[in-house]
Amino acid sequence: MGKGHKLGQKGEELAVEHLRSLGYEILETNWFSHHLEIDIIARDGNELVIVEVKARGTDSYEHPLEAVSQRKIRFLVNAAEAYIQEKDITFDTRFDVISIVFRGKEVEIEHFKDAFYPPIS
DSSP states (O other): OOHHHHHHHHHHHHHHHHHHHTTOEEEEEEEEETTEEEEEEEEETTEEEEEEEEEEETTOOSOGGGGOOHHHHHHHHHHHHHHHHHHTOOSEEEEEEEEEEEETTEEEEEEEEEEEOOOOO
16 A cells, blocks of 8 residues: 555545544445446535545645545536435535644544535536
């Protein structure tokens, strides 16, 4: 397992802990539909929350939130639609991004609620 993969996995674990500490119910982690993946699917009250986790070390100049491209947003929206149909979800959905930056032994976690909205087709 490469360094980047380990960093991402640790970031996702920390994001799950963060969400649980806020009272979210974790429904799925690393959920796949064909080639589409959602890092975390949670429930916050009456909202389905699709969470993209971006983890970085201090050697990265790009803020993790900047790594969520329009292409990634399309993939997340398509994956969310597949999940909603598969599970017959009827409540509102929002898309969050959790940024994890590892600075030596310290970790910086930022949670961006409603980080983006699905593009209108």
